[in-house]
Amino acid sequence: MLSAPIPQQMREKIDDFAADFSSGALAEAAERLSLAYRSGTPPRIDTPLARAAYLATRMPATYGALWAAARELPFEPTTWLDLGAGPGTAAWVAPCPATLVETNPTWIDLTPATRIHADLTRLPPLDPHDVVSISYALNELGPKERDRAVLDAWSLARRALLLVEPGTVEGFAHIRAARTQLLALGAHIQAPCPHPGICPMAGGDWCHFAVRVERSKLHRRLKGGDLSYEDEKFSYLLALKEETTPPWARILRHPNTRSGLIELRICTPEGARPDKVRKNDPRWKAARKANWGSPWEPAQ
């Protein structure tokens, strides 16, 4: 599985911020956040304690998801605008200066960035940026606001719009709706879809991926459990203004490896289907290296 390299400096800043609170208070605040997310009501992150709990338990995971999705960018951006920025997660992913739009004025910046205090559904005039991202924020908007946000974000994107949502049925539904909306606006989908046709994900199936994130000592203290990592599930969409040649297919699940056989589930222009790779297949080596979410190639 793809592993996200969490910047050491980000970890240190999170630890510093959390140091003002006892583990017990942080664990309770983290539990309140989890309960709110699980119930589908975005939590109010408006106290220093709630912010510290978000930073400690969620920021590394949302960083991992945005980092994994941003790997699909086919160019190096020089400007980046993030809408619904929270603590500024996108500023750690962007390889260039980032501008962060956030409605909650109390969020602290953990990294240098330009901050704009604004509602992303009623944006002030902004310059276009090479990349516009919305990460784990569409799910905090109502349906009409979401459509509006996607439309505005697309018009502010000079080259690419990157959307990331939780890898849940609901998160994927937002990504799928945005895909339909963006295709109608003439967008070229770079990832994860290998085609602009009808999305084959239906009947309880949803398109999502996973990234592995190493758990800090603080995370383990607050969330319990023995594992040294967590797997963050996410859905995403990378839409480009310029024409693109997407890969032939995309791997939709963990490859299932048995002796002499690797079984894949892939999305292709003809729909989602299994693909079997045996040892004598020229794609065997590539299949052994392939991950859930990797692009995939056709049999010769």
Ligand SMILES: C[S@@+](CC[C@H](N)C(=O)[O-])C[C@H]1O[C@@H](n2cnc3c(N)ncnc32)[C@H](O)[C@@H]1O
């Ligand atoms: C779950 S946090 C995600 C933060 C960050 N994007 C990340 O990936 O870590 C969602 C953020 O969206 C912000 N948000 C929600 N509705 C918003 C709106 N209408 N305008 C601007 N920001 C909004 C919330 O205040 C919160 O900081």
